[in-house]
Amino acid sequence: MNETKPTSIRGSSRERILEAARALFHRQGFEATSFSDIAREAGIPRGNFYYHFKTKDEILRAVIARWRTRLEEALGQIERATPQPLERIHRMLAYPLEESETNVRYGCPLGSLVYELRKAEHPPQVWQEAVGLFDVLADWLAARLRELGWSAGPARLLALRALARLQGAILLASAYGDQGLLAAEVADLYDWIRHQRPQENAP
Amino acid sequence: MNETKPTSIRGSSRERILEAARALFHRQGFEATSFSDIAREAGIPRGNFYYHFKTKDEILRAVIARWRTRLEEALGQIERATPQPLERIHRMLAYPLEESETNVRYGCPLGSLVYELRKAEHPPQVWQEAVGLFDVLADWLAARLRELGWSAGPARLLALRALARLQGAILLASAYGDQGLLAAEVADLYDWIRHQRPQENAP
DNA sequence: GTCTATAGATTGATAGAC
DNA sequence: GTCTATCAATCTATAGAC
Incomplete structure (x- = not known):
């Protein structure tokens, strides 16, 4: 490193x-x-x-670290572009659309990698580093929700739920090779988040 | 062992x-x-x-056909178990929980397979057969929604959306190795479908 | 139909000249 | 640091004896 x-x-x-x-x-x-x-x-x-x-695993770990840098840079750029939490969330959710064709053709580079690594027998450290990429996104989303007044617990929950919806949308759009499906799901996902209220998710 | x-x-x-x-x-x-x-x-x-x-592809296609039979049998069993559309949907969504440990450890056998096949260079026929497995589920879900009074278009849309949420839930639960996460997402997914109204999704 | 032996290509990885 | 030559292992697939 x-x-x-x-x-x-x-x-x-x-x-x-x-x-x-x-x-x-x-x-x-x-x-x-x-x-x-x-x-x-x-x-x-x-x-x-x-x-x-x-080793090949060493390349893999370097690629994962590269993705982490990429994500953090992209999220930082979003934060510099707008101070409004909802607009930040919207841009984050629309991020997969920027390379829509590639993502629909080959799936989410993070999601498909994590899925593959869970099957193979790598040192636990390797796929945990890959899963850490999801945490970068989940933590960032949760932070934006807290800016909107959510408390930590429900914010983390909704962030993970949104991430799951986004991953599912990319997977299905990839399966059907349908870029329109991905765009529609991203739009609906943002609309869905916008109408969530903290108290509905509080324990 | x-x-x-x-x-x-x-x-x-x-x-x-x-x-x-x-x-x-x-x-x-x-x-x-x-x-x-x-x-x-x-x-x-x-x-x-x-x-x-x-060839190996021939085994793959036979395995895909096997999955199709499995799915159709499971869905048929659900239909025989209860006549109520909502209860049928609930059982279908909870189906991945029946082998929760395996699915969380290795991901959805259909979703992860489709994701992998989209990357490899197989004859188009092969991965389209795999994607056809999603259609079995989506068509079945859409049929249940029509039993609830939905018209064809919105039913298909919500069915795909539910399938996407389910796939995303399994992927994230698999990433984090968290069976509780999958169970919680399935419960929320069912609750979410139950509160959907057709007119909200009509064009 | 069942099984052994093996082909032919490719894999991840190494040694060492420049 | 760059590149060639090559290793041993493993891969999919084939041929042919029983």
Whole structure:
């Protein structure tokens, strides 16, 4: 994680490997993506990137960390774009629509990855890091709900419920290859959140 | 470990192969499951079942057909159990809870399979057959809604929306390994459907 | 129909020259 | 740091004896 040599530019090789792996894990899945695939996509000889990553799991963990950075940057950008909690939530929910075609074709890159990792036998640490990506989104959503007056418990509950609806919408839209379905579900999801009231969810 | 004796009634090699493949595709995924895995689980020598199935895709399609039969039988049983549309819907939504532990551990066998097949490069016919499993559920749900007075269009829409919520609930519960989360989401999902009104969804 | 042996390709990973 | 050559293991699939 820590780059001990600040002088070296983010190695173009390492960077290209990571970006290639991230895209391929999304399009093909983790198991189905071979080193050869990554090497071809990154334009780098096969054996070379064992210098950067010792195992395939190491690449996976780096890709997960990359997704975390991506998410946090996107959420930060939303916060800078508008101060209104509801508008922030709306933009977050509409985020999968920005790459609608890819997401409908290959599913949510986070959801499909987590689903795959739960099956394979990786060190628990690996898929927990992947699940941590959901927490980034859930925590952020819950924080916006608290800005709207929700207390912590119900906010967390509704955030998870919204995340589940979003994941389900992407999965079904992906299954049917229907971008319109995803857009409609995102719109309905936002409408649904807007009409929720805290007391309805309090224990 | 669960050392099951191959002395069960399902003596047919083909039947044992199919059941082993169905379970392994759920637990490990399609790509990650090798012929060796299936052979071991079915208690049958590797090379033998090329007599029954010529390719791995052929096994996959047979497993999908098996799921379709399973679903239709389960739905038929629900219909025989109760004539009330709402109670039928409730039982259908609670169906994933019957194997809660397995579904939370490995995800929905249909949803995770469809997600995986969308990535791999199979003949279009294959993943469309898999997506057809969703149609079995969506059509059945829509029929129950029509029994409640909904017209065809809105019924289909709400059925797909409910299916999306169910899939999302299983995916998130699987990610967090939380059976309670799945149970809570199923309960809320049923409550949510019960309070929907057709006119709210009409165009 | 059942099973063994094995082909032919690809996998993740290593060693070492430059 | 970059790249070539290659390992041992495993993959899907085939051929053919019983």
